[in-house]
Amino acid sequence: MRTLAVAGRVLTQIRRDHRTLAMLLVVPGLLITLLWWMFQDLPGATFDRFGPGLLAIFPFMVMFLVTSVTTLRERSSGTLERLLSMPMGKLDFLLGYALAFGAIAAVQSAIAVGVSVGLLGLDVNGPVWLLGVVAIVDAVLGTALGLFVSAFAATEFQAVQFMPLVVVPQILLCGLFVARENLPGVLEVISAALPLSYAVDAMQELVGRADESAVWADVGVVVAFALAGLALGAATLRRRTA
Amino acid sequence: MMNNVIAIQDLHVVRGGREALRSVSLDVGPGVTGLLGPSGCGKSTLMRAIVGVQIVRSGGVEILGRPAGSKPLRDRVGYVTQAASVYDDLSVSENLRFFARVLGVQRIDGGLDRAIDEAITAVDLDGYRDQVVGNLSGGQRSRASLAVALLGDPEVLILDEPTVGLDPVLRRDLWALFHRLADAGKAVLVSSHVMDEAERCDRLLLMRDGRIIADGTPAEIRGDARDIEDAFLRIVEGEAVA
Numbered sequence: 001m002r003t004l005a006v007a008g009r010v011l012t013q014i015r016r017d018h019r020t021l022a023m024l025l026v027v028p029g030l031l032i033t034l035l036w037w038m039f040q041d042l043p044g045a046t047f048d049r050f051g052p053g054l055l056a057i058f059p060f061m062v063m064f065l066v067t068s069v070t071t072l073r074e075r076s077s078g079t080l081e082r083l084l085s086m087p088m089g090k091l092d093f094l095l096g097y098a099l100a101f102g103a104i105a106a107v108q109s110a111i112a113v114g115v116s117v118g119l120l121g122l123d124v125n126g127p128v129w130l131l132g133v134v135a136i137v138d139a140v141l142g143t144a145l146g147l148f149v150s151a152f153a154a155t156e157f158q159a160v161q162f163m164p165l166v167v168v169p170q171i172l173l174c175g176l177f178v179a180r181e182n183l184p185g186v187l188e189v190i191s192a193a194l195p196l197s198y199a200v201d202a203m204q205e206l207v208g209r210a211d212e213s214a215v216w217a218d219v220g221v222v223v224a225f226a227l228a229g230l231a232l233g234a235a236t237l238r239r240r241t242a
Numbered sequence: 243m244m245n246n247v248i249a250i251q252d253l254h255v256v257r258g259g260r261e262a263l264r265s266v267s268l269d270v271g272p273g274v275t276g277l278l279g280p281s282g283c284g285k286s287t288l289m290r291a292i293v294g295v296q297i298v299r300s301g302g303v304e305i306l307g308r309p310a311g312s313k314p315l316r317d318r319v320g321y322v323t324q325a326a327s328v329y330d331d332l333s334v335s336e337n338l339r340f341f342a343r344v345l346g347v348q349r350i351d352g353g354l355d356r357a358i359d360e361a362i363t364a365v366d367l368d369g370y371r372d373q374v375v376g377n378l379s380g381g382q383r384s385r386a387s388l389a390v391a392l393l394g395d396p397e398v399l400i401l402d403e404p405t406v407g408l409d410p411v412l413r414r415d416l417w418a419l420f421h422r423l424a425d426a427g428k429a430v431l432v433s434s435h436v437m438d439e440a441e442r443c444d445r446l447l448l449m450r451d452g453r454i455i456a457d458g459t460p461a462e463i464r465g466d467a468r469d470i471e472d473a474f475l476r477i478v479e480g481e482a483v484a
Contacts, residue, residue, distance in 0.1 A: 005343035013331045016374075078327030082390070085293050086344050087316040239311060240297045242257055 006096025028058035052203035053176035059139035067146030105139030126210035144229030151236030170196035195225035247429035253301030276443030277433040320391035330376035345394035361389040437471035
């Protein structure tokens with residue numbers, strides 16, 4: 001009940017902010033189109049090589065950014081403290097956010113996948129709806145991590161600084177630029193510990209061999225990371241502070 | 243005897259390396275109790291400890307016979323922070339609707355709408371219900387924050403400087419509201435650093451440097467001094483001499 005109240009409130013806030021709404025829903029689709037356009041004159045199916053990875057990366061990146069700033073705002077404006085002094089459970093709070101951003105992610109990935117497969121001709125061997133599932137799970141991962149890092153920022157300025165710290169290394173090591181098995185040993189090990197690697201794996205799998213059990217295994221890993229992120233986030237929600 | 247709504251025993255709180263509250267013991271019953279003292283004397287810290295959001299070094303705080311911050315108390319204690327803690331990107335009524343749902347205000351028979359209407363009317367924001375809080379003036383934002391604390395009809399109200407920045411008419415109306423609530427049997431603890439608000443309280447607690455330096459009715463504390471401010475200065479100077 002309270003979970004729904006939080007989710008409803010977050011959605012109302014986002015809906016009121018048209019620019020953020022546009023960034024969340026429309027920009028990933030636009031960026032993928034830009035990427036497709038970039039590769040237009042190159043031989044080979046380069047879009048097919050990079051497209052799936054981006055379908056995994058964009059939801060993660062966008063949700064991480066929006067969540068880290070939004071939850072930081074809750075902390076700094078005092079509303080979080082107020083909520084925790086009320087009958088609001090930490091889990092209700094977290095699940096409310098996850099639900100709201102998950103719903104937005106569903107629309108976002110529908111648009112991005114629709115554009116990629118329908119308009120831009122991305123060749124997918126696996127079921128298209130599974131692409132959407134991976135994108136949504138990815139977005140929830142971004143939400144969970146964004147919530148967690150917001151505990152370590154005092155201002156919105158500090159919150160966005162986590163982007164280059166948490167998101168960009170994952171983009172570099174996830175297998176998009178260099179296949180993971182071709183990375184130097186240490187980097188390969190590190191990339192195996194980063195959740196985005198598995199999301200990109202899942203997307204590339206779906207487009208390529210389409211071994212569904214491998215996809216679900218990767219999705220499972222991302223879900224586990226997301227749950228761990230939520231648990232860590234819960235630990236940073238303190239009722240009593242100094 | 244359960245006469246004491248708030249019972250504090252030997253409370254010690256350390257904040258930012260300094261002793262914010264030193265060995266504070268007090269009892270508060272129903273009625274309007276004023277907590278007066280200069281900025282930085284520990285009023286907010288004391289209120290946070292009562293509401294249960296303050297990390298406490300030692301000492302006991304009990305509200306309505308239960309430890310401060312315990313679950314059963316969370317919908318029975320209304321709390322207003324010094325800085326308005328409401329969502330700037332939601333309207334007044336959207337804010338109230340959200341917090342009312344968190345508090346579990348009964349929805350049947352339009353109870354939720356009634357509670358929201360009553361809260362808005364009590365703080366005289368009737369014409370601003372659908373205004374986004376971020377567009378309101380400072381005083382209006384404070385009143386919106388106060389309206390949230392009134393939801394759910396709490397038995398205890400802890401109000402941290404609710405009259406700051408308000409004109410005399412509004413202040414008079416708010417104090418009338420506090421007394422109306424107290425007449426209905428609630429305990430209202432109001433803090434202020436404006437000494438002339440002291441006369442409006444049933445009982446006064448004067449604070450300085452983390453200690454309670456006077457406790458009684460305004461008449462008792464004033465004694466033969468000109469006014470409360472004078473009495474306060476006499477006490478402080480008396481301590482300096484002693």
